[in-house]
Amino acid sequence: xxxAKDTTVREPAAPAGDSRExxxxxxxxxxxxxxxxxxxxxxxxxxxxxxTVGTGEFVAIVGPSGCGKSTLLKLVAGLLRPxxxxxxxxxxxxxxxxxxxxxxxxxxxxxxxxxxRRNILLQAEIRRMPAxxxxxxxxxxxxxxxxxxxxxxxxHELSGGMQQRVxxxxxxxxxxxxxxxxxxxxxxxxLTREQLNMELNRIWRETGTTVLLVTHSIxxxxxxxxxVVVMSPRPGTITEIVGIGLPAERDYTETMGRPExxxxxxxxxxxxxxxxxxx
Ligand code: ADP
Ligand code: MG
Numbered sequence: 001x002x003x004a005k006d007t008t009v010r011e012p013a014a015p016a017g018d019s020r021e022x023x024x025x026x027x028x029x030x031x032x033x034x035x036x037x038x039x040x041x042x043x044x045x046x047x048x049x050x051x052t053v054g055t056g057e058f059v060a061i062v063g064p065s066g067c068g069k070s071t072l073l074k075l076v077a078g079l080l081r082p083x084x085x086x087x088x089x090x091x092x093x094x095x096x097x098x099x100x101x102x103x104x105x106x107x108x109x110x111x112x113x114x115x116x117r118r119n120i121l122l123q124a125e126i127r128r129m130p131a132x133x134x135x136x137x138x139x140x141x142x143x144x145x146x147x148x149x150x151x152x153x154x155x156h157e158l159s160g161g162m163q164q165r166v167x168x169x170x171x172x173x174x175x176x177x178x179x180x181x182x183x184x185x186x187x188x189x190x191l192t193r194e195q196l197n198m199e200l201n202r203i204w205r206e207t208g209t210t211v212l213l214v215t216h217s218i219x220x221x222x223x224x225x226x227x228v229v230v231m232s233p234r235p236g237t238i239t240e241i242v243g244i245g246l247p248a249e250r251d252y253t254e255t256m257g258r259p260e261x262x263x264x265x266x267x268x269x270x271x272x273x274x275x276x277x278x279x
Contacts, residue, residue, distance in 0.1 A: 023091045026178055026210035027053040027076055032085035034071050044235035045071045049085070051229060051238065055177070058204055058211045060221035062268065063231030063239075069214040071236070073180045076212060077101055089178065099127065102171035102209075106183040108163035110155040116166045117142070117151040123173040134173065141169040144203060161192035168200075172207065181213040185220065197223055198252050205248055218272070222264045223255055230271045239271055 034046040045068040053059050061069050074080040075087050078098040087094045089101070110119045117138060124134030142148055145165040155163055164184060171179060185193045197220055204211055204224075215221050221228045228242045245260050255261050 022055050022177060024055055025052055025088075026055040026057065026090060027051070027212065028086075028088040028091075029072070029075070030086045030088075032075065032082045032087060034068065034075065034080065035083045046075075046082075046237070047235040048237050051241070053210060053212065055090075055210055056208050057227070058213070058225045059227050059229060060213045060215055060225035061229045061231065062215060062218060062221050062272065063229075063236065064233045064272065066234050067231045068234065068236030069231065070182055073103075073182055073212060073214060076178070077103060077180055099174075100176055100178065102174070102176035102179040104164075104167050104171040104179070104181045104184045106186045108155070108160075108167040110163055110166055112155050115152045115154055116147060116158065116162075119155070119166050120169040120173055123170045127174050129174060137173055137175070138169065141172055144206065145169055145199060159192070160188050161196060164188065164196060165199075168203070172203070172209070175207070176209065178210045178212070181211065183214055183216060186216060193217075193220070194252060200224060201248075201250055218265050218268050219256070222261055222268070223250060223252065228264065228268060230268055242268055242271075 029049055029051040032046055032049045033044065036043045036045060049068075049072065051059075061072065063069055071080065075082055076089065076094065076098075078094045078096050081095070089098060110116075111122065114122070120138045120141065121134055123129075124131070124138075142151055145168060147162065147165050147169065150158060150162060153162075155166075158166065168184070171181075185196050188196065200211075201224055203209075211224075213221070213224060218228075222244055225244055226248075227244065230239045230242060231237065232239045242264055244264050246255060246258065
């Protein structure tokens with residue numbers, strides 16, 4: 001298990017007033033298999049998957065389409081039960097939907113009739129957070145993601161990148177110790193994606209959140225993660241876990257030129273095979 005390597009002072013990931021230390025292991029996936037059965041066919045989506053993610057660690061997951069990446073995130077979120085094996089979050093078995101996670105998807109999925117701020121605050125309404133606490137946290141996140149001045153804009157008035165920032169703020173509003181991201185930047189243009197990658201790196205460092213990110217982009221995975229999980233085609237299993245070995249604080253251009261980065265990306269490209277890897 002590799003832990004985040006930096007020594008940056010982090011904002012506590014636990015909600016205010018929660019002074020308990022979090023266990024060193026955030027996510028523990030043990031010998032998991034997932035089979036989907038229907039009258040027409042049985043699909044084994046995952047088999048023999050074991051993965052331990054340290055608290056505060058950033059783990060990226062890459063693999064061909066249909067290899068079970070989204071299925072893996074759903075297991076951690078408690079939206080799906082494994083057919084075999086165990087999933088634990090902070091030492092507790094996941095046996096139903098979890099409230100201590102944040103989830104961000106490829107589609108920002110914002111409500112068109114709500115302003116950016118009110119979309120972010122939706123999380124507070126669902127979780128019945130005290131209004132003043134939620135507003136303060138929303139303001140912090142709006143500043144952190146550079147959305148100031150756009151709080152009152154409606155989704156159709158926002159660019160794709162801004163919509164994803166709103167979705168990220170919404171996912172982080174309740175200070176989830178674990179953030180799950182499923183191809184969150186897949187629909188964005190390359191420049192916006194780069195910019196959001198840099199912002200995500202900073203937000204991760206500032207919040208101390210444990211992140212599991214599914215992505216199709218090998219360079220995005222290597223730029224952001226402490227470790228990259230490479231998965232095989234269906235039935236999905238872990239081919240290799242590649243440690244990136246870069247400092248937590250990463251300048252984009254400088255990182256792209258580092259030998260550790262180049263070695264990791266070309267190694268992963270080799271593991272996936274040219275045909276299955278888009279970048
Ligand atoms: P990925 O995110 O890596 O593209 P998924 O985790 O979405 O892959 O899916 C893995 C496999 O499981 C695919 O073959 C998919 O068709 C199948 N699958 C996913 N969810 C279901 C479901 N609810 N019912 C039946 N099959 C499913
Ligand atoms: Mg998917």
